[in-house]
Amino acid sequence: MTLSVVTSTASPKDRFVTVYGRKPVLEALSDLDLRVDKVIIAEGLRGPAIDEIKEAAADRAVKVQRASAHRVKVLAGNGRHDQGVLADVVARKMRPLDDALEDPATAPRQVLLLDGLTTPANVGMILRTATAAGIDGIVVPHRGVAALDPLVIKSSAGVAFHAPVLRTRTAGDAAEQLSDAGYPLYALEAQGSESLFEADFGNRAAFVLGSETAGLSEEVQTRIAQRLAIPMRGGVESLNVASAAAALTAISAAGLPPPRCAVRSRKPASAQAAVNTIMGSPPSFFSMLQPP
Numbered sequence: 001m002t003l004s005v006v007t008s009t010a011s012p013k014d015r016f017v018t019v020y021g022r023k024p025v026l027e028a029l030s031d032l033d034l035r036v037d038k039v040i041i042a043e044g045l046r047g048p049a050i051d052e053i054k055e056a057a058a059d060r061a062v063k064v065q066r067a068s069a070h071r072v073k074v075l076a077g078n079g080r081h082d083q084g085v086l087a088d089v090v091a092r093k094m095r096p097l098d099d100a101l102e103d104p105a106t107a108p109r110q111v112l113l114l115d116g117l118t119t120p121a122n123v124g125m126i127l128r129t130a131t132a133a134g135i136d137g138i139v140v141p142h143r144g145v146a147a148l149d150p151l152v153i154k155s156s157a158g159v160a161f162h163a164p165v166l167r168t169r170t171a172g173d174a175a176e177q178l179s180d181a182g183y184p185l186y187a188l189e190a191q192g193s194e195s196l197f198e199a200d201f202g203n204r205a206a207f208v209l210g211s212e213t214a215g216l217s218e219e220v221q222t223r224i225a226q227r228l229a230i231p232m233r234g235g236v237e238s239l240n241v242a243s244a245a246a247a248l249t250a251i252s253a254a255g256l257p258p259p260r261c262a263v264r265s266r267k268p269a270s271a272q273a274a275v276n277t278i279m280g281s282p283p284s285f286f287s288m289l290q291p292p
Contacts, residue, residue, distance in 0.1 A: 014094060014095060014096050014167040015090060015091060015092075015094050015095065016037060016088040016089060016090060016091060016094075017088075017089045017091045017094070017148045017153070017160060017161055018075065018076060018077070018086055018087070018088055018089070018148075018149070019086065019087050019089060019149070019150050019153065020072075020076035020081065020082040020083070020085065020086040020087075020149070020150065021081055021082060021083045021085070021086075021150060022049045022050075022053065022083050022085055024087075024150045024153075025039060025053055025085050025086065025087045026049075026052060026053055026056060028087050028089050029053065029056040029057055029059075029060060029062065029087065030056060034089050034090075034161055035089070035090040035092075036057070036060065036062045036087050036088070036089050036090070037062070037063075037087075037088040037089070037090050038062060038063045038064070038065055038087070038088050039053060039054075039057050039062055039063070039064045039065070039085065039086070039087045040064075040065045040066070040067050040071075040072055040075060040085070040086050040087070040088075041053070041054075041064060041065070041066055041067075041072075041084060041085050042066075042067065042068065042069040042072045042084035042085065043066050043067065043068055043069065044069075045069075045084040045085070050085070053085060062087075069084060072084055072085070072086060076149075077147050077149065089161060091160075091161055091162070091163075091165060092162065093162060093163065093164045093165065094163075094164075094165040094166075094167065095165075095166060095167070096166065096167050096168065097137075097139055097166040097167060097168040097174055097177055097178075098168070098177060100137055100166050101177060101178070101181045104181075107181065107204075108136030108137035108164070108166075109136050109203065109204060109205075110135055110136055110137075110201070110204070110205050110206075110207070110252055111135070111136060111137040111138070111139060111166070111178065111183065111205070111206045111207070112126070112130050112135055112137070112138045112139065112206075112207050112208075112209060112245065112248075112249075113139040113171060113174050113175065113178065113185070113206055113207065113208045113209070113220070114126065114138070114139060114140055114141065114145045114171070114209055115141075115144070115145075115171035115175075115208055115209065115210045115211070115216050115217055115220050116144050116145065116171065116210055116211035116214055116215075116216070116217055117145050117146060117209065117210075117211060117241060118144075118145065118146050118211070119146060120146045120147075120149065120151035120152045120155055121151070121155040121242070122146075122155075122240070122241050122242045123140070123145065123146045123148075123152050123155070123156075124151070124152040124153065124154065124155025124156035124157075124159075124160060125155055125156065125242040125245075125246075126138070126209065126241070126242055126245045127140075127152070127156040127159055127160050127163045127165070128155075128156040128157055128159040128163075129242070129245055129246045129249055130163070130245065130249045131159050131162070131163045131164065132159075132249075133249035133250060133252060133253040134252075134253055135164070135249055135252065136164060137164050137165075137166045138163055138164060138165055138166065139165075139166045139167075139168060139171075139174045139178075139206075140165050140166070140167060141167070141168050141169060141170050141171050141173070141174060142167060142168070142169055142170075143169060143170050144170060144171055144217070145171070148160055148165070170217075170219070171208075171217055171219070171220050172217060172218075172219025172220055175206075175208070175219060175220045175223040176219075176223065178206045179223050182204060183204045183205060183206040184201075184202070184204075184205060184206070184225035184226065185206045185207075185208055185220070185223050185224050185225050186199070186201070186205060186206070186207050186208065186224070186225065186226050186227070186228055187207075187208045187210065187216060187224045187226075187227050187228070188207070188208075188209070188227075188228055188229070188230060188244050188248065189227045189228070189229060190229060190237065190238055191227075191229065192226075192227040192228040192229030193226065193227055193228075193229075194226065194228055194229070195228070195229055195230075195231055196228045196229065196230050196231075196247070196248065196251055197231065197251065199226070199228055201252075207248055207252075208220055208224065209241050209244070209245055209248075210241075211241075212240060212241050230244060230247055230248075
């Protein structure tokens with residue numbers, strides 16, 4: 001196996017999800033459904049675990065590179081837990097947002113935009129739910145949102161590798177691009193002017209999910225076309241952002257053809273039917289989300 005030295009200072013490409021730590025890297029190499037582009041190991045790092053990683057990489061013809069320990073920390077984006085090793089895993093559906101919007105004929109129909117979501121568990125659960133619901137694109141900015149790291153991957157049950165992730169620098173940049181491309185931006189708020197169940201989203205729509213504590217960033221706030229509310233029952237005042245995203249994507253799925261393997265009859269006739277399709281029936285959590 002050939003070892004090379006990393007000298008480039010280029011940023012990681014938008015088509016990779018970077019995993020770090022000895023166990024996550026070995027797990028990625030052991031998963032034959034994943035394509036690992038390369039493994040990077042800190043210079044001077046030795047031991048049985050490193051030997052096992054190198055052997056697993058050789059078995060799959062994955063190139064192994066050496067870099068300074070500082071460089072590995074920079075690439076991993078988490079110096080406390082990288083353990084001197086990382087791997088770039090190809091995310092086949094990941095691409096820059098501007099590429100996705102370039103051709104109106106093939107541009108995503110419905111998009112989620114994450115703004116200020118820094119909790120990895122929330123980001124991972126949103127990726128999993130939105131992908132299951134058939135959302136065409138999930139904008140995960142490089143700044144201001146939890147990185148697509150092992151914590152997000154674990155919370156998504158591995159879906160992060162296969163989700164239709166769209167990358168851009170900031171949520172503000174994404175809001176501008178989407179607005180310019182003709183996407184009205186919708187935000188979920190307790191005091192929204194219209195119920196989520198009654199809104200007509202048209203052919204294209206972008207739904208913004210903001211931080212539970214800070215809300216939407218100022219750059220995004222100015223581009224919101226309409227604020228929507230989720231009807232609540234049982235004395236519940238609000239949902240956390242991952243639960244709100246699940247409700248939103250289930251409603252969105254009501255207008256999509258059902259998965260062939262999941263539904264044999266006609267497409268869901270209502271928002272609740274869409275929830276049943278995605279979450280299973282009976283939907284113990286979503287029963288309170290039926291329109292009053």
